[in-house]
Amino acid sequence: MPSPSRRSAAFRLPLTCLVVSTILALLLAACGGAATPNTTGSPTTAVKPSVTAPSDLLKSGTLVVGTDPTYVPMEYIDTKTNDYTGFDIDLIRAMAASMGLKVEVDKTSFLTIFDGLNSKRYDIVISSVTINSGRQKSFDFVPYFTAGESLLVNKGNPKNLKSTSDLCGLNVGVQNGTTEQMDLTTASKACQTAGKQAINQTVLQSQTDVIQLLANHRVDATYQDSPVTDYYNKINPGQFEVGGSVVSAAPYGITVRKGDTAMLTAMQQAFQAVRNDGTYDNLFKSYAFSQAAKLQ
CATH class of the missing domain: 3.40.190.10 (Periplasmic binding protein-like II)
Structure with missing residues (x-):
């Protein structure tokens, strides 16, 4: 499949x-x-x-x-x-x-x-x-x-996250079965190859629940398609912002x-x-x- x-x-x-x-x-x-x-x-x-x-x-x-x-x-x-x-x-x-x-x-x-x-x-x-x-x-x-794919982070980007290479050892929310989940897994392996901690993925079934994790400060970032990232940033710029640039x-x-x-x-x-x-x-x-x- x-x-x-x-x-x-x-x-x-x-x-x-x-x-x-x-x-x-x-x-x-x-x-x-x-x-x-x-x-x-x-x-x-x-x-x-x-x-x-x-x-x-x-x-x-x-x-x-x-x-x-x-x-x-x-x-x-x-x-x-x-x-x-x-x-x-x-x-x-x-x-x-x-x-x-x-x-x-x-x-x-x-x-x-x-x-x-x-x-x-x-x-x-x-x-x-x-x-x-x-x-x-x-x-x-x-x-x-x-x-493309992009990171959504809390306002101020407290951990200065710009790309998946910055996510080693951090908690990241992602929707189950997505391209982003696969790419985070690849990035996590790269972290370990470089002697760093793996990315801790919290995988949920719906994108709205993934965003809620970030709103609750239970993850450091979420990773999803750029239109979704842009949407949540636009409707609440006082709470969220985009981390880095759109990729892939x-x-x-x-x-x-x-x-x-x-x-x-x-x-x-x-x-x-x-x-x-x-x-x-x-x-x-x-x-x-x-x-x-x-x-x-």
């Missing part, structure tokens, strides 16, 4: 209201007592279909999408509307509309997200999946976003079952359609993402 790219302490130190509401809302959305999310979400503005969908999707009229909605701001649950939202969700809804389809979101754990795709539980995956050589052996991809830039890809050429072609054409009509550019403006993340 290819490696994917992404629970919390009982006590919590005070956060500003914005971070508290964001994190707790996401956690409540994930727990059993919360209302079931609206899988289809808000209706997409009607557009004239310009892309031909695969025949099975034309019959159902629905594109079923697998995602792990714990990765703000890319995919998450808006607790005010109980809809799935985020850049990825907005993008795939626009792409589906170009094929005359509605989107049904299937919430899943990122650790098992590829299993669900292979078992045909959903048609495609869009969940901030980094394209790498290992995954390309098992799946096909439509690139749509460029992201690589594209995210909409993930398709290997050899499903009809689906791959449809996704490629649908992505081009939303680029041509300005939707892609407008999403970048709406989410205030760096132009460097845009696929050129």
Whole structure:
């Protein structure tokens, strides 16, 4: 099984209201007592279909999408509307509309997200999946976003952390199964080779819980994709900051079952359609993402 790219302490130190509401809302959305999310979400503005969908999707009229909605701001649950939202969700809804389809979101754990795709539980995956050589052996991809990896630290960067080489002997939070977890393991081995202490990884299932570790000062840093780091830094600059520079830039890809050429072609054409009509550019403006993340 290819490696994917992404629970919390009982006590919590005070956060500003914005971070508290964001994190707790996401956690409540994930727990059993919360209302079931609206899988289809808000209706997409009607557009004239310009892309031909695969025949099975034309019959159902629905594109079923697998995602792990714990990765703000890319995919998450808006607790005010109980809809799935985020850049990825907005993008795939626009792409589906170009094929005359509605989107049904299937919430899943990122650790098992590829299993669900292979078992045909959903048609495609869009969940901030980094394209790498290992995954390309098992799946096909439509690139749509460029992201790197970066450290998030507490305000003032008390330990002056600039890169993974500064993490030897420190406690670092990371999401289970992610590219960052693999890279931290590699960096930890480099620490030991250099005669230093290994990196102590605290590995959790959801990214929101990883961030909560840092808010609770239970880790010295967290390591995740750059859009997530930037998001938490932006919503609470008084508590967090980015440690060092973005590294290992690589594209995210909409993930398709290997050899499903009809689906791959449809996704490629649908992505081009939303680029041509300005939707892609407008999403970048709406989410205030760096132009460097845009696929050129």
